[in-house]
Amino acid sequence: MALAAETRDDAQGLAFTEAAAQLKSALRHELDATNEVILAHLGSRVHLIPEVAKHLIGAGGKRLRPLIALASAKIAGADMTNARYLAAAVELIHAATLLHDDVVDDSALRRGFKTANVVFGNKESVLVGDFLFARAFELMVKTGQLPVLNLLSRASCTISEGEVLQLETQGNIETTEAMHLDVIRAKTAMLFEAAARAGAISSGPSDAEEALGSYAENFGIAYQLVDDALDYGHGALGLGKTIGDDFRERKMTMPVILAYRAARTDEEREFWREAFSRGDADFDRAKSLIERDGIGKAALEHAQGFADLAVNALTALPDHPLKDVLREMAAASAERPF
Amino acid sequence: MALAAETRDDAQGLAFTEAAAQLKSALRHELDATNEVILAHLGSRVHLIPEVAKHLIGAGGKRLRPLIALASAKIAGADMTNARYLAAAVELIHAATLLHDDVVDDSALRRGFKTANVVFGNKESVLVGDFLFARAFELMVKTGQLPVLNLLSRASCTISEGEVLQLETQGNIETTEAMHLDVIRAKTAMLFEAAARAGAISSGPSDAEEALGSYAENFGIAYQLVDDALDYGHGALGLGKTIGDDFRERKMTMPVILAYRAARTDEEREFWREAFSRGDADFDRAKSLIERDGIGKAALEHAQGFADLAVNALTALPDHPLKDVLREMAAASAERPF
Numbered sequence: 001m002a003l004a005a006e007t008r009d010d011a012q013g014l015a016f017t018e019a020a021a022q023l024k025s026a027l028r029h030e031l032d033a034t035n036e037v038i039l040a041h042l043g044s045r046v047h048l049i050p051e052v053a054k055h056l057i058g059a060g061g062k063r064l065r066p067l068i069a070l071a072s073a074k075i076a077g078a079d080m081t082n083a084r085y086l087a088a089a090v091e092l093i094h095a096a097t098l099l100h101d102d103v104v105d106d107s108a109l110r111r112g113f114k115t116a117n118v119v120f121g122n123k124e125s126v127l128v129g130d131f132l133f134a135r136a137f138e139l140m141v142k143t144g145q146l147p148v149l150n151l152l153s154r155a156s157c158t159i160s161e162g163e164v165l166q167l168e169t170q171g172n173i174e175t176t177e178a179m180h181l182d183v184i185r186a187k188t189a190m191l192f193e194a195a196a197r198a199g200a201i202s203s204g205p206s207d208a209e210e211a212l213g214s215y216a217e218n219f220g221i222a223y224q225l226v227d228d229a230l231d232y233g234h235g236a237l238g239l240g241k242t243i244g245d246d247f248r249e250r251k252m253t254m255p256v257i258l259a260y261r262a263a264r265t266d267e268e269r270e271f272w273r274e275a276f277s278r279g280d281a282d283f284d285r286a287k288s289l290i291e292r293d294g295i296g297k298a299a300l301e302h303a304q305g306f307a308d309l310a311v312n313a314l315t316a317l318p319d320h321p322l323k324d325v326l327r328e329m330a331a332a333s334a335e336r337p338f
Numbered sequence: 339m340a341l342a343a344e345t346r347d348d349a350q351g352l353a354f355t356e357a358a359a360q361l362k363s364a365l366r367h368e369l370d371a372t373n374e375v376i377l378a379h380l381g382s383r384v385h386l387i388p389e390v391a392k393h394l395i396g397a398g399g400k401r402l403r404p405l406i407a408l409a410s411a412k413i414a415g416a417d418m419t420n421a422r423y424l425a426a427a428v429e430l431i432h433a434a435t436l437l438h439d440d441v442v443d444d445s446a447l448r449r450g451f452k453t454a455n456v457v458f459g460n461k462e463s464v465l466v467g468d469f470l471f472a473r474a475f476e477l478m479v480k481t482g483q484l485p486v487l488n489l490l491s492r493a494s495c496t497i498s499e500g501e502v503l504q505l506e507t508q509g510n511i512e513t514t515e516a517m518h519l520d521v522i523r524a525k526t527a528m529l530f531e532a533a534a535r536a537g538a539i540s541s542g543p544s545d546a547e548e549a550l551g552s553y554a555e556n557f558g559i560a561y562q563l564v565d566d567a568l569d570y571g572h573g574a575l576g577l578g579k580t581i582g583d584d585f586r587e588r589k590m591t592m593p594v595i596l597a598y599r600a601a602r603t604d605e606e607r608e609f610w611r612e613a614f615s616r617g618d619a620d621f622d623r624a625k626s627l628i629e630r631d632g633i634g635k636a637a638l639e640h641a642q643g644f645a646d647l648a649v650n651a652l653t654a655l656p657d658h659p660l661k662d663v664l665r666e667m668a669a670a671s672a673e674r675p676f
Contacts, residue, residue, distance in 0.1 A: 044495075044499055045499070046499045046502045046503055046506070048502055048505075048506065049498075049499065049502055096468075097468075100464050100465070100468060103461075103464060104460075104461040104464055104465065123441075123442040123505055124502065124505065126438050126441060126442055126464055127438070127442065127498050127501045127502050127505065128498070128502065129468075130434075130435075130438060130467075130471070130494070130497075130498040130501075131495055131498035131499065131502070133468070133471060133472075133494075134471075134491055134492075134494035134495040134497075134498060135491075135495055137475055137487065137491035137494070138488070138491040138492055138495060140491075141484055141487050141488045141491055144484060146479055146482060146484065149475065149479050149487060150476070150479045153472055153473075153475035153476040153478075153479055154472075154476055156468070156471075156472035156475070157382075157469055157472040157473055157476060159468075159472075160387075160465050160466070160468040160469035160472060161382055161383070161384045161387065161469065163465045163468075164384045164386055164387055164462065164465050164466065164469070165384055167386075167461055167462065167465065168384070168386065
């Protein structure tokens, strides 16, 4: 079980994995077409560009953001050619931010594979990220919908803001729950929300935009909160990210905010302060304090609150088979995976 | 004269400086308004973002790209509100690439000031660059012109390709003139060209687009070739970039390509090969070889050829006072500044 203790699967709980697979299967045809659009737009006469891009994008990932964009487009009754361009653009923006994230965080592993910055270098990751971001806008232009471009350029600003905010809270043990939710909303939930909204309006205005946007935003928050909790927990067997990454990078996340608040002695408070100001602290101790105080459970309950908001947002929409699948996925997102 | 030997002014020759000042003065009102648009769009609730952005954008620069965009819009008779958004967007794209460039090149000085990566850090520069890029697209959306967005998203792809190409030629002494021109066209001339074209069509199609695009592309190539030559030459007195940066970074530029070809002995060829494969070589020797063989002059003649093409491109345009100023600036761009 050494592997299980050291790594975790990217997927959250089993019910979530199943719900995501159901969404993928319901949209199989559209997702395949979107993947083709993505591949066709990674091409460049500069060979290193598709090489770096395919290293990341080819390494898998759940394609949650394009799936949400495609589902939203279907529910809104949008033209699917536009929706595919849009879904591909959203995945390229996501890929660009991952490339830059891994440089900024100096990460070595993603989805069980060496990161692009390790394989190709930081410089290459920065520049290919820029290329993917530009390509994403080229794809959006193809939809011919200025509101889509407006939405996603604003969302991209917000994502960078969230990344800088995260950098500012890094190592700061006094980070509050509100500050952390602010980071999560900007850096993660914004792109989920923008994917849903843009999908809904990818061929014109849609009454479904608000509800889908609200669904995706709250789902995104729940998703990130669970992801943060997993970094201190035990993942399913299988290759995935190493656990303890956030701790080693002194990234403030909900389990730490809650554990610091729950600390019983000055010595414990000092442990957390030191761990996040100087780094290089004892991860096993952090994990055991989090376990002792039931923080993992509390963090997941927190996530559950947002999952419930996501589910509720859907009630404003007319019936649609994909609506049920989206509901399923959000409901399962905060399920205790360990 | 120690300062003159160590640093150079960003400005090329005196006639060029005067021509650029003339363009600035002819467009003073529009440029001021554009600067206001830029400032208004650097705002963010995350204070570090305007701080990093203003460190770079406030540090001056000739604003050549927005000036070319504004001049093109005027010549094409475009609506100037759109043109200002567009000119601001072009400058933000330029600023984003500079932030990322300085990270990629590990540069310490730009325009005589410490670079943002030195003052704020690499991570901050990468993320704020992303923010500026996203903001640029937000500004472009305000023009309501999809062809402008199409043009500039494609140009942004090409710029990243050029940066990656440059990374690939770095340290490779066998880089040919053609390869280097390819890099220059993509990483520098493309944004000049896109600024001119987008300016011309910033409120709708224009017959002036082709001529202005061709002017700006060739002007951009001349401008970069002179910039490359200056890195091995003596600049005007005043604070500027240190010279020898390209050499130390093993960046292949025209003077080196020509000097390697002109080498008289195997020992000299070996000197260049070593200098660009291992780095850490004798800059004074490189400079004296370049001087001995009149390479500085040859590189500037090379630039002059492109300046001539830029001037010729303007003949297709109807008479306009700004056309004369643009002609003046291109004609002076390859003037020997030392």
